[in-house]
Amino acid sequence: xxxxxxxxxxxxxxxxxxxxxxxxxxxxxxxxxxxxxxxxxxxxxxxxxxxxxxxxxxxxxxxxxxxxxxxxxxxxxxxxxxxxxxxxxxxxxxxxxxxxxxxxxxxxxxxxxxxxxxxxxxxxxxxxxxxxxxxxxxxxxxxxxxxxxxxxxxxxxxxxxxxxxxxxxxxxxxxxxxxxxxxxxxxxxxxxxxxxxxxxxxxxxxxxxxxxxxxxxxxxxxxxxxxxxxxxxxxxxxxxxxxxxxxxxxxxxxxxxxxxxxxxxxxxxxxxxxxxxxxxxxxxxxxxxxxxxxxxxxxxxxxxxxxxxxxxxxxxxxxxxxxxxxxxxxxxxxxxxxxxxxxxxxxxxxxxxxxxxxxxxxxxxxxxxxxxxxxxxxxxxxxxxxxxxxxxxxxxxxxxxxxxxxxxxxxxxxxxxxxxxxxxxxxxxxxxxxxxxxxxxxxxxxxxxxxxxxxxxxxxxxxxxxxxxxxxxxxxxxxxxxxxxxxxxxxxxxxxxxxxxxxxxxxxxxxxxxxxxxxxxxxxxxxxxxxxxxxxxxxxxxxxxxxxxxxxxxxxxxxxxx
Amino acid sequence: xxxxxxxxxxxxxxxxxxxxxxxxxxxxxxxxxxxxxxxxxxxxxxxxxxxxxxxxxxxxxxxxxxxxxxxxxxxxxxxxxxxxxxxxxxxx
Numbered sequence: 016x017x018x019x020x021x022x023x024x025x026x027x028x029x030x031x032x033x034x035x036x037x038x039x040x041x042x043x044x045x046x047x048x049x050x051x052x053x054x055x056x057x058x059x060x061x062x063x064x065x066x067x068x069x070x071x072x073x074x075x076x077x078x079x080x081x082x083x084x085x086x087x088x089x090x091x092x093x094x095x096x097x098x099x100x101x102x103x104x105x106x107x108x109x110x111x112x113x114x115x116x117x118x119x120x121x122x123x124x125x126x127x128x129x130x131x132x133x134x135x136x137x138x139x140x141x142x143x144x145x146x147x148x149x150x151x152x153x154x155x156x157x158x159x160x161x162x163x164x165x166x167x168x169x170x171x172x173x174x175x176x177x178x179x180x181x182x183x184x185x186x187x188x189x190x191x192x193x194x195x196x197x198x199x200x201x202x203x204x205x206x207x208x209x210x211x212x213x214x215x216x217x218x219x220x221x222x223x224x225x226x227x228x229x230x231x232x233x234x235x236x237x238x239x240x241x242x243x244x245x246x247x248x249x250x251x252x253x254x255x256x257x258x259x260x261x262x263x264x265x266x267x268x269x270x271x272x273x274x275x276x277x278x279x280x281x282x283x284x285x286x287x288x289x290x291x292x293x294x295x296x297x298x299x300x301x302x303x304x305x306x307x308x309x310x311x312x313x314x315x316x317x318x319x320x321x322x323x324x325x326x327x328x329x330x331x332x333x334x335x336x337x338x339x340x341x342x343x344x345x346x347x348x349x350x351x352x353x354x355x356x357x358x359x360x361x362x363x364x365x366x367x368x369x370x371x372x373x374x375x376x377x378x379x380x381x382x383x384x385x386x387x388x389x390x391x392x393x394x395x396x397x398x399x400x401x402x403x404x405x406x407x408x409x410x411x412x413x414x415x416x417x418x419x420x421x422x423x424x425x426x427x428x429x430x431x432x433x434x435x436x437x438x439x440x441x442x443x444x445x446x447x448x449x450x451x452x453x454x455x456x457x458x459x460x461x462x463x464x465x466x467x468x469x470x471x472x473x474x475x476x477x478x479x480x481x482x483x484x485x486x487x488x489x490x491x492x493x494x495x496x497x498x499x500x501x502x503x504x505x506x507x508x509x510x511x512x513x514x515x516x517x518x519x520x521x522x523x524x525x526x527x528x529x530x531x532x533x534x535x536x537x538x539x540x541x542x543x544x545x546x547x548x549x550x551x552x553x554x555x556x557x558x559x560x561x562x563x564x565x566x567x568x569x570x571x572x573x574x575x576x577x
Numbered sequence: 578x579x580x581x582x583x584x585x586x587x588x589x590x591x592x593x594x595x596x597x598x599x600x601x602x603x604x605x606x607x608x609x610x611x612x613x614x615x616x617x618x619x620x621x622x623x624x625x626x627x628x629x630x631x632x633x634x635x636x637x638x639x640x641x642x643x644x645x646x647x648x649x650x651x652x653x654x655x656x657x658x659x660x661x662x663x664x665x666x667x668x669x
Binding site: 380415470472496 | 589591592601604605607608611612614615618620621622623624627632633634635636637638639641642643645646647648649650652653655656657658659660661662663664
C-alpha cells in the first residue's frame with residue numbers, strides 16, 4: 016500500500032488548482048481531503064519516512080493516537096470549509112486554503128522540531144492570503160500584523176529548536192519540561208499561536224477581517240495546531256492550568272460588549288482554547304483526553320458558527336450586531352444551523368460540547384483544582400451567554416432590522432448542514448469519538464447529576480439574559496472599538512515612537528545647526544587666509560618660501576631629536 | 578430600537594408579544610423544574626458546596642452571568658472608543 020505523508024497531498028494538490036478546469040475544480044479540491052482522510056485510516060502507527068540530513072535525524076511523519084485525532088478533524092474541517100467556499104472563483108483563496116490545511120495536518124504529524132517549524136511557518140504564510148483576499152485597506156494592515164506575529168512565533172520555535180538540539184543532541188519533538196531557554200522559547204512560540212493572554216490579539220484582530228470563507232478555514236487550524244503542539248510538548252505543566260483558566264474567563268467580558276459578531280466568535284474561540292489549555296496543564300489521561308475531544312468538537316461547532324455568521328455577512332454585507340436583527344424570517348435554515356452551533360458550544364446535553372468539555376471540568380474537580388473548577392463553570396455559563404444566546408439573538412432575532420436577505424447559497428447550507436449533523440451526532444453518540452482519543456476512555460457523560468446540573472447552569476444563564484434584557488440592564492450593541500492589549504502595539508508604541516521623534520528631531524536640528532555654524536566659521540577662516548585677499552593667497556618671493564621650508568625642516572629635526 | 582416590520586410582511590409567530598411572553602414563561606418553568614429535580618436523585622459530587630441548596634449550579638450560573646454582563650458594561654466606560662479609532666490613529 017502506498018503511504019503518503021499526511022497533509023502533503025493537500026499542499027501538492029493545491030499547486031495544480033490553477034490547471035484544473037473551473038467545472039471540475041470544486042470536485043478536485045474536495046477530493047484532496049477525502050483521499051487524505053482515507054490515507055489516515057490505513058497509515059500504520061509509529062515513525063515513518065525518517066531520514067538523516069547532515070548529522071540531524073528528521074522524522075517528518077510520526078503517527079500515534081494524539082496526532083491521529085487532530086489529523087482526522089483537520090481533514091473533516093478542510094472538507095467542510097472547501098464545500099462552504101464552492102462559490103468562490105478566486106484561485107488565490109482556493110490555493111491558500113488547501114496549503115494552509117495541508118500545513119496544519121503536516122504539523123500534527125511532525126516527529127521532529129524542524130519539520131514542525133516548516134509546517135508551522137507554512138500555516139502562517141498560507142493563511143495570511145485568506146485575510147488579504149478581503150482586499151480592503153484594513154485587511155491589508157491586519158494581515159501584515161498577523162503575518163509578523165505568526166512568523167515571529169515560528170522564529171522563536173526555530174531558535175528554541177536549535178538550543179534544544181545543542182542541549183540534548185536530539186531534534187525529537189516529544190514531551191519537554193520548561194527547563195532551559197530552548198523549551199521556554201518553544202513554549203512561547205506555541206503560546207503565541209494558542210493565543211495565551213496578552214499574546215492573543217492577533218486572533219481577534221485577524222479573524223473578523225478575513226473573507227467570508229477564509230475565516231472558516233482560519234477558525235479550524237492555527238490555534239488547534241498550537242493546542243496539539245502544547246499537548247505533545249508540555250502536558251502536565253502546571254502553569255498552563257492558570258494560563259488556561261485566565262483564557263476561559265477574560266475574553267468573555269469582551270465578547271459581551273463587542274459589536275462585530277465575527278469578533279465575538281473570535282473572543283469565544285479564545286475562551287474555548289482556554290478549556291483545552293487547562294486540560295493540558297492538568298495533564299492526566301482524563302484531562303488530555305478532554306483536550307483532544309474538545310478540540311475535535313470545538314472545530315466543528317466553531318466552524319459552524321463562523322459559517323452561519325459568514326452567510327449573514329455574505330447576504331447582508333454587514334456583521335455588526337447593531338445593524339442586524341430579524342433575519343430568521345428570510346434565512347430560517349441558517350438560523351437553525353446557527354442555533355445548533357450555539358447549543359454545541361454552550362454544551363447542551365445531546366450536543367457535542369457537552370460530551371467533550373465535561374472531561375476537562377471533571378478532571379479539574381478530581382485533581383482538586385477547585386478555584387480553576389469554579390472559573391471553568393463561570394466561563395461555561397458565560398460562553399452560553401455570549402455565544403449561545405448573543406450570537407443567534409442579535410443576528411436573527413432581537414428587533415426587526417427590516418433586512419430580508421435571501422437564504423444562504425446551497426453550498427453554504429450543505430456545509431453548515433454537515434457540520435450541524437456532526438455536532439449532534441457526536442453529542443448523541445459519543446462512543447466513536449471516545450474510541451479515537453489518545454488514551455483509553457471510560458468516561459460516562461450522561462449521568463443524571465451531570466445532565467441536571469448542566470441544564471441548571473444553562474437555563475439560569477438564559478434566565479439571567481432574559482432578566483437583563485427585560486430590565487434594560489443589558490448593554491446595547493453599539494458601533495465601537497473596544498481597547499484590548501493590541502492597543503499597546505497599535506497605539507501606544509507608535510505614539511511613543513512619534514513622541515520620541517518629537518524630542519529627537521529638535522535635538523537633532525540643534526546639533527546640526529551648531530555643527531553647521533562651526534563649518535561656516537572654518538570656511539570663513541579658510542577663505543580669509545586662502546581667498547583672493549587672504550594672507551596665504553598673496554604671491555611670496557622664493558626666498559621666503561625657502562625660509563619657510565628651512566623652518567619646517569628645522570622643526571622636523573627638533574622633533575626627531577627629542 | 579423600533580422594529581422595522583414591513584407592512585407587506587406576513588406576521589410571524591414571534592412577532593406577537595404574547596408568544597414571546599409564552600417563551601419566557603416556559604423558560605421560568607424549566608428553571609423551576611430543574612431545581613426541583615435536584616430533590617429526586619442522588620447527586621454525585623466532588624465538593625460539598627455543589628449541594629448546599631437545591632439548584633446550586635443554577636444560582637451560580639445566574640449570579641455569574643449577571644456579574645459578567647454588569648462588569649462588562651462597566652468595562653465599556655473604560656475601553657470603548659469610536660469605531661474608526663485605529664484608522665484615525667493611522668492618519669496622524
